[in-house]
Amino acid sequence: xxxxxxxxxxxxxxxxxxxxxxxxxxxxxxxxxxxxxxxxxxxxxxxxxxxxxxxxxxxxxxxxxxxxxxxxxxxxxxxxxxxxxxxxxxxxxxxxxxxxxxxxxxxxxxxxxxxxxxxxxxxxxxxxxxxxxxxxxxxxxxxxxxxxxxxxxxxxxxx
Amino acid sequence: xxxxxxxxxxxxxxxxxxxxxxxxxxxxxxxxxxxxxxxxxxxxxxxxxxxxxxxxxxxxxxxxxxxxxxxxxxxxxxxxxxxxxxxxxxxxxxxxxxxxxxxxxxxxxxxxxxxxxxxxxxxxxxxxxxxxxxxxxxxxxxxxxxxxxxxxxxxxxxx
DNA sequence: CCGAGTGCTTACGTTAACGTCAACAGACTG
DNA sequence: CAGTCTGTTGACGTTAACGTAAGCACTCGG
Numbered sequence: 001x002x003x004x005x006x007x008x009x010x011x012x013x014x015x016x017x018x019x020x021x022x023x024x025x026x027x028x029x030x031x032x033x034x035x036x037x038x039x040x041x042x043x044x045x046x047x048x049x050x051x052x053x054x055x056x057x058x059x060x061x062x063x064x065x066x067x068x069x070x071x072x073x074x075x076x077x078x079x080x081x082x083x084x085x086x087x088x089x090x091x092x093x094x095x096x097x098x099x100x101x102x103x104x105x106x107x108x109x110x111x112x113x114x115x116x117x118x119x120x121x122x123x124x125x126x127x128x129x130x131x132x133x134x135x136x137x138x139x140x141x142x143x144x145x146x147x148x149x150x151x152x153x154x155x156x157x158x159x
Numbered sequence: 160x161x162x163x164x165x166x167x168x169x170x171x172x173x174x175x176x177x178x179x180x181x182x183x184x185x186x187x188x189x190x191x192x193x194x195x196x197x198x199x200x201x202x203x204x205x206x207x208x209x210x211x212x213x214x215x216x217x218x219x220x221x222x223x224x225x226x227x228x229x230x231x232x233x234x235x236x237x238x239x240x241x242x243x244x245x246x247x248x249x250x251x252x253x254x255x256x257x258x259x260x261x262x263x264x265x266x267x268x269x270x271x272x273x274x275x276x277x278x279x280x281x282x283x284x285x286x287x288x289x290x291x292x293x294x295x296x297x298x299x300x301x302x303x304x305x306x307x308x309x310x311x312x313x314x315x316x317x318x
Numbered sequence: 319c320c321g322a323g324t325g326c327t328t329a330c331g332t333t334a335a336c337g338t339c340a341a342c343a344g345a346c347t348g
Numbered sequence: 349c350a351g352t353c354t355g356t357t358g359a360c361g362t363t364a365a366c367g368t369a370a371g372c373a374c375t376c377g378g
Binding site: 079082083085086087088096099100103108111112114115118119121122125126127128129131132133134135136138139140142143146147149150153154 | 255
């Protein structure tokens with residue numbers, strides 16, 4: 001267990017890796033996470049995380065053979081899981097993730113295209129939301145009907 | 160093609176089945192549908208519909224060996240597909256469908272229980288909806304950022 | 319130096335949700 | 349009466365999304 005914490009810290013903080021080699025202080029964007037750390041945080045298996053990587057949804061750097069995730073990776077993982085919770089396939093999630101990239105350099109044409117894709121994605125999500133709202137409405141109806149039946153039963157019984 | 164329409168009608172309307180045998184006019188709840196009819200209407204395959212039946216989500220009566228679906232079946236099929244669109248598994252859909260049943264006879268205890276289940280289902284759906292709204296928000300952010308970048312590019316170019 | 323703990327890769331197994339294919343039955347249609 | 353259409357029942361194939369297991373590497377505390 002002690003080794004556990006140490007190991008995790010070793011992956012998380014390069015400064016405790018090989019002393020001297022990683023002395024260059026990267027200005028921003030530090031904070032690396034280990035795979036178990038992320039797995040625990042999000043309540044999923046290591047296997048699942050590696051699977052997402054196989055599918056190209058994550059691309060952690062390698063430190064000493066082990067995977068090291070940045071904050072950005074962490075955010076992406078969150079988006080992946082949220083996408084799944086929303087009922088999207090990993091392929092769809094990948095598609096949406098591509099809309100978040102570092103397109104700071106893209107040509108205007110490409111950026112326009114991206115905006116279009118985002119609009120599409122938003123419309124699909126909206127459709128999904130409407131479906132959910134329809135189901136919620138139906139369930140509310142069913143519930144109301146049940147409760148009316150219940151009220152009748154109770155009234156009869158009281159008499 | 161003519162045979163098609165005739166066949167479909169034969170399944171849909173018992174009066175053109177075996178003349179004389181089906182002369183008793185059922186008061187309400189007529190209108191039967193054939194499997195291809197439903198498949199076309201909902202844009203799914205026959206195989207899928209039969210599959211849902213295997214899974215216990217549909218239980219059409221049999222007329223002459225063929226499946227005959229009532230309006231109620233049609234509604235259920237709609238719910239199934241909507242459930243799927245919402246990201247539910249068939250098992251979850253089945254669970255929800257059970258909340259719509261003809262519980263006109265149930266004991267008050269059971270009806271109470273049902274109301275509870277419905278509430279649960281509604282809460283889960285609400286969670287899903289919130290997730291979708293979060294994604295929509297994220298996408299809107301991404302879009303806004305893109306558009307600002309675009310505006311800058313255009314302004315520079317105009318100069 | 320060794321065993322525990324963590325991680326990596328490879329490969330095979332599994333479940334859900336169908337699709338595809340084959341072979342066949344009944345009923346019109348011409 | 350042969351052909352076409354619609355429908356039925358298996359059996360097998362497929363894709364997605366992992367789970368499980370095996371075997372090896374590394375690293376740290378004792």
